[in-house]
Amino acid sequence: MALTDRSSARPPLLLLVSCFLCAASSFPRDLQAISVLDESGDFPAFQSLLQDNRTRRLGLHFQGMTRVNRMLFITARDHVFAVNLTTAAEAFVPQMTLTWRAADVSKCAVRGKDGDECYNYIKVLVPRDDETLFVCGTNAFNPACRNYKTSTLEQVGSDLPGQARCPFESGQSNAGTFADGDFYSATVTDFLASDAVIYRSLGDGRPVLRTVKYDSKWLREPRFLHAVEYGRFVYFFLSEIAVEYTTLGKVVFSRVARVCKNDNGGSPRVLDKHWTSFLKARLNCSLPGESLFYFDVLQSLTGVLQINGRPAVLAVFTTQANSIPGSAVCAFYMDDVEEVFSGKFKEQRGGDSSWTAAPEDAVPRPRPGSCAGDGPAADFKSSVDFPDETLAFVKSFPLMDGAVPAVNRRPFYTRTASGSKLTQIAADVSAGPRKERAVVFLGSEDGRVAKVLVATLPHDTSGSRLLEDIDVYDPDKCDLGVREEDRRVLGLELDKEHHALFVAFGSCLVRVPLSRCGRHGACKRACLASRDPYCIWLRTGRCADTAPGFKAGFEQDIEGDHSNMAACAADISATSRDREMAADSAYGKPPPTAAAG
Incomplete structure (x- = not known):
């Protein structure tokens, strides 16, 4: 059974402080590392094309990395670098380099934007098929997309518009994935970043669809983290301002949203050219007790993995910005996600600010958010045939009342009293010679990586263990500036086959062995x-x-x-x-x- 939202109506800081005090006797202590490694000088690092004076002067400006077969594609400012994972242990240098600079930066300057943003930051790199990469960049505030051959990084075809597929500037969030030939993207659609959207395009057989524009019940200042295809749906993981807690100010909650892959939009009267299946639910990463201690802000998560033989995702959360600093690692079973989406809807009663569960007799048939031709909507060939009552309901009430519970109803790992906040996660759920152990690697704000052996089974009394605390950031290789955020871990990519973890900072990537036995x-x-x-x-x-x-x-x-x-x-x-x-x-x-x- 899914956990319901049991937050009190007190401001988040007071709630967390009181929760901390009432649960002080049982509040978990931060784990002490079995091994601490402060010597990062031996780890291979990559900064940029050092033989290119312009690239060396401007720096890497890391944006993301994606593993495709045995190649690691690194997206940065004006460049995509492809590193052969087989040879990276000996020489961490790119085998292929794509240079894509903005064609016209004058318009960017006219718009009054900072000169540092008037470049082409590559924000999207997603495999389109076995032979093609779909790549998009900010292009000096004029987003554009291209297709490239995976094997050679040669462009295929002409440029495509990047609006609703790629953000306008480097600091804006985005997520995207291809599913059944369609590109599902989550980003902002306008220069002012006022219109956040979950969008589908580029497919041959499906119409272009989007979320409702300027509707805070659908999306409110979201930060998109990840998109993943799973079963009949595409799921989006994000954090956003909680519309159900507006009386308390801007409280951030983490969500999982989903849309049906066969969604064809609504009728000409309701939700025409918009999702008819869009639903979202809260992710509950909290410490149990008389009052739950919440880690509300999603920072990073894995794709779908197997936890205890069940499909799940692992994620890093932090506390609210104005609360007690803390981080936690929680996992969520995908069938628990589905159970919440099959539960009650949350509604706002008239002009009242309170939100409650919508009564079952008020939910129309077929059930809002269903996929046409399946389950409750099996009698409907297409979503365009749904009754207006169903479409109107899902337009007004896309939020579920229940929250998705964490595996074992508690975090696998927490950090509250020591160390900086966690920012990134990578996981190996089949570690060890018998492939029966789960190890998570956690990047932090201060350039360190924690390696944690997590106890996933509820009856495992040994608990999780902090195996290693590794200082990865090397100022001699990563050009440490005056900004503290230079040390923030921006990405982690696991290469288990070659026993390596790639750790990304804004100015460099570092290759770290998985162990130092x-x-x-x-x-x-x-x-x-x-x-x-x-x-x-x-x-x-x-x-x-x-x-x-x-x-x-x-x-x-x-x-x-x-x-x-x-x-x-x-x-x-x-x-x-x-x-x-x-x-x-x-x-x-x-x-x-x-x-x-």
Whole structure:
């Protein structure tokens, strides 16, 4: 059963403070890292085309990264870089580079925009099919899109308008994905960023559709995070100003919205050329107690993964900007999402500011938000045939009353008393030689990455563990400026096949190995006590990184008590450790030690 929204009507800061005080005895303490790594100099890094004086002077200005097969595509200002993941360990340099600069920056300057925005920031890079990438850029406040060959980055066809597919400036959020030949985008449609939209276009068999314009019940100052195709729907994950809490000021809630892929829009009378299936629900990432302690602001999330054998997404949340600083990692089962969308609708009663669940007898048939030809709407061939009552209801009440509960009804990991806020997440839900462990990597505002072994099962009493706290940002390689936000982790991309995590900052990307097991050398106690699923104790008497398919000739004990094992000499030099890691890595080759670029 989905959890209902149990927030009180008090301002968010007072609510969080009182909740913190009433639950102080049971409030989780921040986990202490088993291993802390403050030496980032050995990690390979990429800044930009350093041989290009203009690019070197302007910097990278990272916008995003997308993995397609064995290539990592990095979008930046005026450029797309393609890095071969197979060779990135030896030389972190692009194999292909696409340069796409704005054709006319004069119009951008005339509009009074800052000179730093009068470039082409590449905000969209989405595989269109097996051979084509769909790429869009801000183009000096005149968004444009192109198709490129994935294998060569050669342009295919002519330029396309970018409006409603790409934002106008680098700081604006967007999300997009292709599903059944249609491009589903979430961004802003105008120069002033006053019209946020979820939009479908580019398909051959479906009409162009959008959300209702300037309707705060549909979208209110959203920040779009992710779009994913799943089953009959496309889902959008976002945070926005909660329209149901307007009396308390601008309170941010996190949402999941969905639309049917076969939506054809409404009738000429109601929702013509607009979604008929758009619904949204709150994501509940909170600590249980007499009063729930909410982490309301969605920062980053994964695609659909398997958690406890069920499809789910993992996400990072933070608290409200004016509240106690804190971050949390929550997961959500997709069938719990579906259950909430099958539940009650939330409505505002007349001129009253209060929002309550709409009575069932007020919900028309077929059920608003249904997909034509399926379930409650099985008798309707197309959404254009829906009764006006159904269309009018979903236009006025797209918000669900229930909130999607987190897996196990609580976060997997929290950080409230120490460290900076978390910003990004990447997850390996089949870590270790037996592929039975879940490890999440969490980027933060201060340039560090936390590696957490998460306990996903409700009966797992061992709890989650903070395995490593890694300082990834290297000012010598990333051109540290005077701004503190330069250290903020902007993206994480997992390359499990090559045992690597790519960490993105505004000015550089850093390639970090998933583990550093060789540091434990010949100390079995330290190797096992690291509790790292990527570390194994070899019969040769050394600790090594496990490789895919490595099934025999090793020991690993994640839960065990290693305090009674023999202690090891603590004076192994870093050089010795590096040699041991090179000699005994299960990958059969030494890890990278020199930075490229």
